[in-house]
Amino acid sequence: MEQTVRVSDTASEDRWPEFAKRAAQLGVGSMLSFQLYVVGDNLGALNLYNREPDAFDDESEHVGLLFASHVAVAMAGAQRNEQLIRAIGTRDLIGQAKGILMERHKLTAEQAFMLLVRASQATHTKLRDIAEQLTTVGQLPIREDAVPGRE
Numbered sequence: 777m778e779q780t781v782r783v784s785d786t787a788s789e790d791r792w793p794e795f796a797k798r799a800a801q802l803g804v805g806s807m808l809s810f811q812l813y814v815v816g817d818n819l820g821a822l823n824l825y826n827r828e829p830d831a832f833d834d835e836s837e838h839v840g841l842l843f844a845s846h847v848a849v850a851m852a853g854a855q856r857n858e859q860l861i862r863a864i865g866t867r868d869l870i871g872q873a874k875g876i877l878m879e880r881h882k883l884t885a886e887q888a889f890m891l892l893v894r895a896s897q898a899t900h901t902k903l904r905d906i907a908e909q910l911t912t913v914g915q916l917p918i919r920e921d922a923v924p925g926r927e
Contacts, residue, residue, distance in 0.1 A: 780837060783807040785829035799825075808832040810844035814852040822847055866904045873907035876914075894918065 783789050786804050789796035799807065805828045812819040822844045826832065832840075870892065877888035895916045896903045910916055 779811045779813075780841060781807075781809045782832055782837060783809075784832070787829065803827055805829040806831045808836060808840055810840050812844055812848040812851060814848050817852060819848055819851045819855075866907075869904060869911060870907045873910040876910055891916070 783791075783796065783799075784806055786796045786800040786806065804825045806826050808824040810822045812822055822840070824832065824836075824840060870889075873892055874885055874888040877883055877891055878885060881888075881891075883891070892903060892906055892910075895901070895906045895918045899906070899917045901917065906916065
């Protein structure tokens with residue numbers, strides 16, 4: 777649910793008395809806050825402040841809503857892009873770790889992956905972190921002779 781909050785005069789605001797009192801002490805006369813929201817995700821808020829009371833009117837709210845909507849869409853897109861980049865990096869890292877185990881122990885790709893999963897579960901460590909340790913240090917945090925299919 778999208779939400780917009782307008783505080784016309786912090787000196788007389790009674791919804792959040794402590795916050796409003798402190799804002800007024802800092803020289804804030806009025807505020808306009810927009811929830812940055814896209815379907816299924818609350819991204820934070822865009823907050824506008826003015827030294828004067830009653831600085832924001834209906835038009836300010838309308839323009840602010842348009843701007844906040846664009847900001848929310850841009851932020852959501854940037855977050856998705858960042859997540860995809862991270863996922864690709866993780867996929868590559870796990871692939872490198874599998875390759876190391878496949879070569880080292882003559883394993884299939886599935887067996888190497890299962891060894892990484894076992895190490896992750898045994899140490900309560902993210903699979904990505906296990907793969908990173910193997911590719912940088914050269915060892916798993918568990919005995920590698922616990923190879924799937926070779927017990």
